Every structure is written in structure tokens, then in C-alpha cells.
Amino acid sequence: MLGPRLAGRNGVELRPPTLGDQKPHLVWLAQPEVTRLWAPRHGEWTEEKAEERFKRQCESRDSANWSIAFEGETVGSTGIFDIDWVGRGGESGLFIGRHDLYGRGIASEAVRLRTRLAWSHLRLHRVHSWIALQDRGSRRANEKGGYAQIGLYRGYAYRSGAWLDDRTGEIFPERAFTPE
Amino acid sequence: MRAEPAMPATWKERLREAAKEQSAVLWTIETQGGPVGIARVSRHSDVGHCDVQDLAIDPARWGRGYGGDATLAIHRYLFDHLDKRVSAVELPADSERAKRIAERLGSVEFGRGHDACYRDGAYADRLYLRLDRSAWEERWGASEREHPPLPGGIER
Numbered sequence: 468m469l470g471p472r473l474a475g476r477n478g479v480e481l482r483p484p485t486l487g488d489q490k491p492h493l494v495w496l497a498q499p500e501v502t503r504l505w506a507p508r509h510g511e512w513t514e515e516k517a518e519e520r521f522k523r524q525c526e527s528r529d530s531a532n533w534s535i536a537f538e539g540e541t542v543g544s545t546g547i548f549d550i551d552w553v554g555r556g557g558e559s560g561l562f563i564g565r566h567d568l569y570g571r572g573i574a575s576e577a578v579r580l581r582t583r584l585a586w587s588h589l590r591l592h593r594v595h596s597w598i599a600l601q602d603r604g605s606r607r608a609n610e611k612g613g614y615a616q617i618g619l620y621r622g623y624a625y626r627s628g629a630w631l632d633d634r635t636g637e638i639f640p641e642r643a644f645t646p647e
Numbered sequence: 648m649r650a651e652p653a654m655p656a657t658w659k660e661r662l663r664e665a666a667k668e669q670s671a672v673l674w675t676i677e678t679q680g681g682p683v684g685i686a687r688v689s690r691h692s693d694v695g696h697c698d699v700q701d702l703a704i705d706p707a708r709w710g711r712g713y714g715g716d717a718t719l720a721i722h723r724y725l726f727d728h729l730d731k732r733v734s735a736v737e738l739p740a741d742s743e744r745a746k747r748i749a750e751r752l753g754s755v756e757f758g759r760g761h762d763a764c765y766r767d768g769a770y771a772d773r774l775y776l777r778l779d780r781s782a783w784e785e786r787w788g789a790s791e792r793e794h795p796p797l798p799g800g801i802e803r
Contacts (some may be wrong), residue, residue, distance in 0.1 A: 554765035618758015624694040
């Protein structure tokens with residue numbers, strides 16, 4: 468499913484993705500600055516595949532998907548995936564494609580908005596994440612949002628000439644929730 | 648856990664999807680010519696690790712060592728054939744049988760998710776375990792190779 472529009476602070480907004488939002492992703496995914504900690508750094512990054520991906524997001528019953536907008540412009544995407552509606556848990560992910568905007572707090576605000584909705588509307592008990600330890604921006608955004616580290620998978624994958632570690636974290640949205 | 652009715656119709660669809668899947672391998676666990684369970688392993692092509700995603704034995708056959716034997720067979724394949732560095736698995740912390748199998752195999756805990764598995768009306772923790780190839784070689788390398796090493800000098 469597509470998530471609802473969530474207005475945040477400092478020009479950040481989560482909004483339901485559109486097909487048009489998929490197109491800049493094709494450009495971002497080809498940039499080393501964005502994907503250096505990702506695998507496999509190649510893929511079927513075509514408009515046709517982007518349309519398929521968008522259709523899957525729309526039809527999905529176990530995920531909530533958003534575009535991240537900064538000052539009105541789409542700069543990335545986020546979501547909660549593999550939602551188990553019985554156990555009330557899911558896995559979060561976040562992607563900022565505009566590397567020239569790294570360090571502006573966009574991801575942190577997106578995490579805050581996403582976590583708030585995870586409790587206020589989705590009533591999720593727990594959300595977990597996997598983030599490369601060396602991906603400082605994503606890691607800091609999750610830590611600021613209240614995710615606690617619960618494990619470290621040493622030597623998870625080889626990226627950019629080094630073995631990376633994968634940090635897993637969890638948050639209990641009810642405990643992090645503050646009404647606005 | 649997939650919430651779906653356990654019906655032949657849904658399994659046909661699942662098997663059709665599994666046959667097309669490029670990043671996971673699904674097996675039936677068989678003994679004496681009959682099925683006793685299933686196992687599924689992801690085999691990410693671009694990284695050195697893999698995940699044991701499912702390993703289920705018919706409860707009527709529990710306690711006969713089938714789970715442990717299947718686990719050894721799977722890891723022979725993962726380490727001797729796919730050349731993986733690490734095998735990982737996630738287990739409910741209250742699953743004593745699964746924990747015993749993992750412990751015997753040589754897996755070690757690297758993380759714990761709190762209140763992550765819901766069943767029987769309550770939450771249990773989830774354990775994150777890994778088995779490194781070096782630990783596998785040390786414990787099982789002498790007895791559990793899929794094939795004996797090839798003799799040296801063979802080039803064609």
C-alpha cells in the first residue's frame with residue numbers, strides 16, 4: 468500500500484509515491500556516491516522495471532511505502548516492509564538518492580514520521596532494520612529516531628573494497644510515540 | 648510465517664514461484680522414500696553469506712534426528728559447493744529443538760530481537776545466529792565433506 472501524506476519539520480514530507488517519483492531513482496541508483504554501500508550496484512534500472520516496482524508497491528498488502536520530499540521535491544523513499552499483521556512487526560528501509568543533501572537531517576525526520584505512523588495508525592508493535600554499520604548517515608538517522616542496536620553481523624558483505632558489518636536495530640513505536 | 652491455508656492449491660502456486668526463484672533453493676527433506684519436511688535457503692549471489700530461511704519437520708517425526716541430519720546436508724552444500732563464508736539463521740528463542748540443532752552445528756548468537764515472534768498468544772525473542780565456515784571446517788570438515796577433495800594435478 469501507499470502511505471499517507473505526513474508533513475514534517477524543516478521542509479521534509481513523506482508522501483504517497485507516484486510513478487513519476489520512480490524515474491529519478493533510475494538516475495540515483497547509477498551513482499557511486501549513493502550505492503557504494505549497496506549491492507550489487509547493477510540492475511534492471513529501466514522505466515519498465517520502475518513501473519513494475521511501482522505497481523507492486525500499490526498492490527502490496529504487507530508494506531507501507533512513501534516518497535521522501537524535501538522542500539517539495541522528491542529526494543528519496545522509505546517504507547515498512549514484510550509487515551506481519553498478526554505479530555504486528557515489520558522491517559523498515561530508507562533511501563536518500565540526492566547525495567548532495569546528505570547531512571541535512573532529512574533521513575532523521577523521515578524516520579521520525581514513519582515511526583509515528585507505525586504506531587498512530589498501523590499499530591505496529593515492533594519495527595526492525597538492517598543497516599551497514601559503515602553507513603553513518605542511515606545509522607545515525609535510526610539512532611536519533613530511537614532504534615536500539617540488537618545485533619552486529621560482522622563481515623556481512625563485500626563492498627567498495629572492504630568487508631562491511633550489518634547492524635540490526637529495533638524500535639517499539641508505542642514507546643517512541645509522542646502525539647503532535 | 649506466511650498466513651495462508653495449507654491447501655494443495657496454494658502450494659502449487661508456491662512451488663511454481665519457488666521453481667522460478669533465482670536467489671533461494673527449496674528442498675523436500677526425505678527419508679526412506681517419503682517426505683518428512685521442507686528446507687529453504689537463500690543464496691545471495693553477490694555476497695559471501697546465505698540464510699537458512701525455513702526448516703520444518705513433520706511434528707509426528709520429531710525426535711528422530713531428521714532436522715539435524717538435514718541441517719548437516721544443507722551446510723555441506725553451502726560450504727563445499729556454493730563456497731559460502733557464513734550461514735545465518737533466525738530462530739524463536741523458545742524453540743528448544745531448533746536451538747539444540749544450531750548449537751550442535753556450531754552456530755553462535757550475534758543478535759537478539761526482543762518480543763519479535765508472536766505465537767500462542769505471547770511474544771518471544773528472536774535469536775540471530777551465524778555459522779562461519781572456519782567453525783564448520785573445524786567441527787565437521789573431517790566427516791561431512793560433500794565429496795572427498797579432488798586429487799592434485801588434474802587439469803582436464
